[in-house]
Amino acid sequence: MELTLWTYEGPPHVGAMRIAASMEGVHYVLHAPQGDTYADLLFTMIERRGCRPPVTYTTFQARDLGGDTADLVTRTIADAVQRFAPEALLVGESCTAELIQDQPGALAAGMDLGGVPVVSLELPAYSKKENWGAAETFYQLVRALLRPQMPPPGQPRPDPGRWRREGRRPRVNLLGPSLLGFRCRDDVREITRLLASHGIDVSVTAPLGARPADLERLPDADVNVCLTPEVAGTACSWLERSFGMPWVRTVPIGIRATADFLREIHGLLELELPPELVPDAGGACEAERRSQLPWYSRSVDSTYLTGKRVFIFGDASHAIAAARIARHELGFEVVGLGSYSRERAREVRAAAREFGLNALITDDYLAVEAAMAEAAPELVLGTQMERHSAKRLGLPCAVISAPLHVQDVPAHHSPQMGWEGANVIFDAWVHPLMMGLEEHLIGMFRHDFEFVDGHRSHLGEGTASPGTPAAATPPAQTFSTPLQDLSPADAAEALATTVAVAEAFAPAGGAPEWTADGEAELNRIPFFVRGKVRRNTESFARDRGLVAIDAETLYDAKAHFSR
Amino acid sequence: MSVSAPSIPTSLSTPPAPEGHEIVRERGQREVFCGLTSIVWLHRRMPDAFFLVVGSRTCAHLIQSAAGVMIFAEPRFGTAILGERDLAGLADANEELDRLVARLLERRPEIRTLFLVGSCPSEVIKLDLAKAAERLNHAHSGRVMVLSYSGSGIETTFTQGEDAALQAMLPLLPDAAASGDSADQLLIVGTLADAVEERLTGLFRRMGIERVRSLPPRRSTELPAVGPGTRVLLAQPFLSGTARALLDRGAELVSAPFPLGVEGSAAWMEAAAAAFAIPESRVREVLDPLVKRGREALAPHREVLAGKRLFLMPDSQLEIPLARFLHRECGMELVEVGTPYLDRRLMEADLSRLPPATRLSEGQDVDRQLERLRAARPDLVLCGLGLANPLEAEGIATKWSIELVFSPIHGCDQAADLAELFARPLRRRERLQVA
Numbered sequence: 001m002e003l004t005l006w007t008y009e010g011p012p013h014v015g016a017m018r019i020a021a022s023m024e025g026v027h028y029v030l031h032a033p034q035g036d037t038y039a040d041l042l043f044t045m046i047e048r049r050g051c052r053p054p055v056t057y058t059t060f061q062a063r064d065l066g067g068d069t070a071d072l073v074t075r076t077i078a079d080a081v082q083r084f085a086p087e088a089l090l091v092g093e094s095c096t097a098e099l100i101q102d103q104p105g106a107l108a109a110g111m112d113l114g115g116v117p118v119v120s121l122e123l124p125a126y127s128k129k130e131n132w133g134a135a136e137t138f139y140q141l142v143r144a145l146l147r148p149q150m151p152p153p154g155q156p157r158p159d160p161g162r163w164r165r166e167g168r169r170p171r172v173n174l175l176g177p178s179l180l181g182f183r184c185r186d187d188v189r190e191i192t193r194l195l196a197s198h199g200i201d202v203s204v205t206a207p208l209g210a211r212p213a214d215l216e217r218l219p220d221a222d223v224n225v226c227l228t229p230e231v232a233g234t235a236c237s238w239l240e241r242s243f244g245m246p247w248v249r250t251v252p253i254g255i256r257a258t259a260d261f262l263r264e265i266h267g268l269l270e271l272e273l274p275p276e277l278v279p280d281a282g283g284a285c286e287a288e289r290r291s292q293l294p295w296y297s298r299s300v301d302s303t304y305l306t307g308k309r310v311f312i313f314g315d316a317s318h319a320i321a322a323a324r325i326a327r328h329e330l331g332f333e334v335v336g337l338g339s340y341s342r343e344r345a346r347e348v349r350a351a352a353r354e355f356g357l358n359a360l361i362t363d364d365y366l367a368v369e370a371a372m373a374e375a376a377p378e379l380v381l382g383t384q385m386e387r388h389s390a391k392r393l394g395l396p397c398a399v400i401s402a403p404l405h406v407q408d409v410p411a412h413h414s415p416q417m418g419w420e421g422a423n424v425i426f427d428a429w430v431h432p433l434m435m436g437l438e439e440h441l442i443g444m445f446r447h448d449f450e451f452v453d454g455h456r457s458h459l460g461e462g463t464a465s466p467g468t469p470a471a472a473t474p475p476a477q478t479f480s481t482p483l484q485d486l487s488p489a490d491a492a493e494a495l496a497t498t499v500a501v502a503e504a505f506a507p508a509g510g511a512p513e514w515t516a517d518g519e520a521e522l523n524r525i526p527f528f529v530r531g532k533v534r535r536n537t538e539s540f541a542r543d544r545g546l547v548a549i550d551a552e553t554l555y556d557a558k559a560h561f562s563r
Numbered sequence: 564m565s566v567s568a569p570s571i572p573t574s575l576s577t578p579p580a581p582e583g584h585e586i587v588r589e590r591g592q593r594e595v596f597c598g599l600t601s602i603v604w605l606h607r608r609m610p611d612a613f614f615l616v617v618g619s620r621t622c623a624h625l626i627q628s629a630a631g632v633m634i635f636a637e638p639r640f641g642t643a644i645l646g647e648r649d650l651a652g653l654a655d656a657n658e659e660l661d662r663l664v665a666r667l668l669e670r671r672p673e674i675r676t677l678f679l680v681g682s683c684p685s686e687v688i689k690l691d692l693a694k695a696a697e698r699l700n701h702a703h704s705g706r707v708m709v710l711s712y713s714g715s716g717i718e719t720t721f722t723q724g725e726d727a728a729l730q731a732m733l734p735l736l737p738d739a740a741a742s743g744d745s746a747d748q749l750l751i752v753g754t755l756a757d758a759v760e761e762r763l764t765g766l767f768r769r770m771g772i773e774r775v776r777s778l779p780p781r782r783s784t785e786l787p788a789v790g791p792g793t794r795v796l797l798a799q800p801f802l803s804g805t806a807r808a809l810l811d812r813g814a815e816l817v818s819a820p821f822p823l824g825v826e827g828s829a830a831w832m833e834a835a836a837a838a839f840a841i842p843e844s845r846v847r848e849v850l851d852p853l854v855k856r857g858r859e860a861l862a863p864h865r866e867v868l869a870g871k872r873l874f875l876m877p878d879s880q881l882e883i884p885l886a887r888f889l890h891r892e893c894g895m896e897l898v899e900v901g902t903p904y905l906d907r908r909l910m911e912a913d914l915s916r917l918p919p920a921t922r923l924s925e926g927q928d929v930d931r932q933l934e935r936l937r938a939a940r941p942d943l944v945l946c947g948l949g950l951a952n953p954l955e956a957e958g959i960a961t962k963w964s965i966e967l968v969f970s971p972i973h974g975c976d977q978a979a980d981l982a983e984l985f986a987r988p989l990r991r992r993e994r995l996q997v998a
């Protein structure tokens with residue numbers, strides 16, 4: 001038994017739903033009680049989709065438990081096949097149905113469904129989670145549909161350079177993008193365009209937008225591109241073992257990763273490497289200029305980003321990519337790196353070692369929050385959970401990974417991958433740090449009247465500093481949108497957050513006191529950095545066992561932290 | 564339409580005479596939340612209580628999603644997620660639960676009442692939470708009160724979770740007679756927004772009903788006494804079990820329509836006043852200005868809503884009183900009124916105010932119901948979150964039902980706000996000029 005307040009991943013059958021809902025022509029019959037239909041809103045609300053996920057639930061009740069639940073399963077399957085005429089059917093169960101052991105897969109296998117391919121999913125709900133469920137479902141579906149085409153063992157591997165002999169352009173499959181993944185829709189568009197610019201066609205993208213018949217065409221491609229290892233890793237390695245298809249392992253998030261990705265794909269396809277991808281002595285190449293990130297990073301305005309302390313947590317792919325971008329492409333210092341993807345803990349640990357860190361592998365969001373507070377970063381890159389923890393701690397944050405919220409599904413094109421993805425990342429990560437004004441300007445103009453109390457930056461009070469009385473003001477003043485204009489859920493968030501901030505920073509007993517001259521000196525500091533200075537100084541004072549903070553302490557702390 | 568005089572049945576056992584409504588009873592796929600969801604408003608009502616679901620990762624994910632994806636502060640609810648080890652041996656699961664509760668209480672010293680909430684998995688494996696609560700009460704006596712109830716999806720739908728939670732609290736309610744305090748009191752049952760509750764209580768006091776208490780209370784430990792002399796006035800329609808249990812404790816039930824809309828709220832208050840024999844003149848003095856003002860405030864929304872066709876999908880159990888309000892006071896036409904289950908006795912006053920031959924549906928077969936809906940092309944649909952965007956994409960305006968259990972909608976003063984919630988999607992469509 002494990003205590004969970006918020007959870008990063010849903011149960012494995014939600015992973016299966018992500019595959020079914022991402023595809024066309026697939027239907028999922030899920031043996032589950034009525035409450036489990038909540039999962040629909042993940043797609044219709046969070047993804048803001050205009051159609052229901054293709055799932056029929058049995059919604060059994062206690063009174064069914066007497067004996068006819070198996071009958072309910074077969075009736076539901078028959079009805080769903082008749083109503084939705086799927087091209088492939090997934091049959092599975094949620095945690096409760098797993099306990100009553102009706103074995104819906106076996107029941108479906110015994111039915112005459114007019115030849116619809118049926119994939120029975122066994123997703124152990126008490127030991128596995130959402131991403132695992134998605135990967136397993138995708139793999140089972142691919143395997144079931146391709147089994148008839150499997151070459152006999154011992155047959156030579158297909159030659160990845162065969163496109164040349166066949167007189168056509170090379171082609172690849174993009175595997176892994178799915179609904180509720182982070183910016184998958186935009187990444188697919190970006191990578192398809194990027195590959196096209198190198199003369200490479202995309203044969204099948206799956207699961208997003210694919211039909212079962214498309215999965216049957218997977219072996220027509222020369223190489224598989226594993227865009228989302230969390231979802232497609234299992235299927236890619238099976239396709240390699242069974243069909244001899246090589247796969248690209250680099251996830252093209254960030255400048256260096258995009259260049260490596262292109263080199264890897266050129267190598268596998270035996271394509272000549274274009275000069276713009278040939279690295280110079282420093283490892284950089286001309287193609288990197290297709291993104292603005294390298295120039296923006298070198299520009300004078302970015303000087304103040306140097307050594308910003310950043311804490312990173314997310315799924316394995318995004319967290320690892322984020323750490324490398326942060327360190328090598330934006331010049332930040334990575335002070336924390338972790339992931340909830342236990343399946344890929346090894347890779348995250350290895351990446352953390354590059355930065356001299358121990359990776360945090362956990363799905364306890366309170367442990368992440370504690371690690372974050374401990375690391376005292378200046379920027380948090382995380383999931384929606386870290387966004388909230390960061391809010392409580394008064395830290396700027398950008399969301400880089402699922403689990404997501406409707407605001408992570410923007411209307412505009414906003415990829416994370418490829419050259420354009422790097423542009424998006426530059427903007428998304430740097431903006432929370434700016435607080436309406438770059439820091440070096442703050443230093444230069446700190447005595448101007450605009451910086452007096454009460455003057456607010458155009459970003460509102462999103463960065464209001466906890467520890468100041470402002471953070472504990474009533475919600476109506478803390479949030480720019482009046483509560484009555486928010487949806488009830490968002491209003492609840494707003495209220496709850498305010499309460500949390502107030503609770504988290506209630507004066508603890510034994511905290512050092514500010515003397516009048518300490519307070520006066522503090523008030524000379526521009527209001528939007530004052531909270532940070534107050535926090536740093538207090539922790540400095542506490543560490544030294546000081547009971548009073550005067551102006552000298554403030555400057556001692558400043559000297560200490562500027563080292 | 565005749566407005567029946569409020570009566571006070573002392574028992575719930577006599578079903579009313581059959582109605583002239585067409586009733587479609589359906590059993591198929593239901594698209595509703597389970598009873599766990601009510602935690603999301605109960606934990607806000609009683610900030611000193613904690614709700615610990617004993618269930619699966621699905622249950623944890625459900626509450627997280629239903630709570631608007633994430634409420635973010637450290638919430639006053641959580642899930643003890645059963646793992647393979649717990650399923651293997653139940654004794655072990657009990658030990659695990661004890662360990663986990665001890666840790667939780669250590670972390671959250673402000674908790675006064677801990678609800679262990681049963682789920683489908685805990686019920687199917689027959690984990691006895693009542694016994695666990697007893698054991699934990701003993702272990703933590705004086706520090707926290709531990710209660711248990713089921714919010715499982717195999718037993719309860721959505722709002723029924725509150726019914727189960729209140730029933731779990733009932734044994735703790737002091738006995739009015741035994742405590743020598745059987746003076747008359749009005750007990751408002753069902754979670755209301757704090758501001759609404761204060762307003763309604765204030766109005767009752769103005770009428771001359773001195774003792775007004777609420778269940779659930781705002782502090783989980785300040786429980787009202789109950790017994791003969793207690794008149795129960797239901798504020799929410801999903802509390803059949805609680806109502807029944809209160810009658811067993813000697814309370815009387817005030818029969819009334821639910822306090823939605825001007826008419827419903829006025830009738831609700833009149834019924835309470837009648838139960839306390841408050842003179843008519845006093846009642847009119849308090850109510851008449853409210854009713855007048857409420858009607859005036861409703862008028863602009865009625866303009867938008869009148870003549871529009873409304874389809875209510877079953878979800879929160881508020882559907883019948885809402886249909887009554889939207890039809891009688893806002894002039895909407897009712898295409899179909901769905902309800903997850905029909906408790907005729909509690910709904911009597913609202914049902915009898917629906918136009919004759921209204922099509923009611925009880926239970927659900929969602930795909931068939933959607934077929935009926937598409938065929939009827941209503942102007943507005945009340946539905947759950949899973950269906951709203953798909954219907955909007957089909958060109959049908961919607962109103963989320965979950966919003967109605969979170970928003971202050973009860974009482975005459977709130978009637979216009981309630982109507983506005985329904986008028987807004989229509990106004991918005993009017994305004995938009997894009998595809």
Ligand code: SF4
Nearest residue numbers: 035597622682683716
């Ligand atoms: S329906 Fe049952 S298993 Fe599903 S979330 Fe509700 S209580 Fe948990």
Ligand code: SF4
Nearest residue numbers: 045406487489631632
């Ligand atoms: S938080 Fe936003 S996206 Fe989520 S359910 Fe509420 S309104 Fe929809």
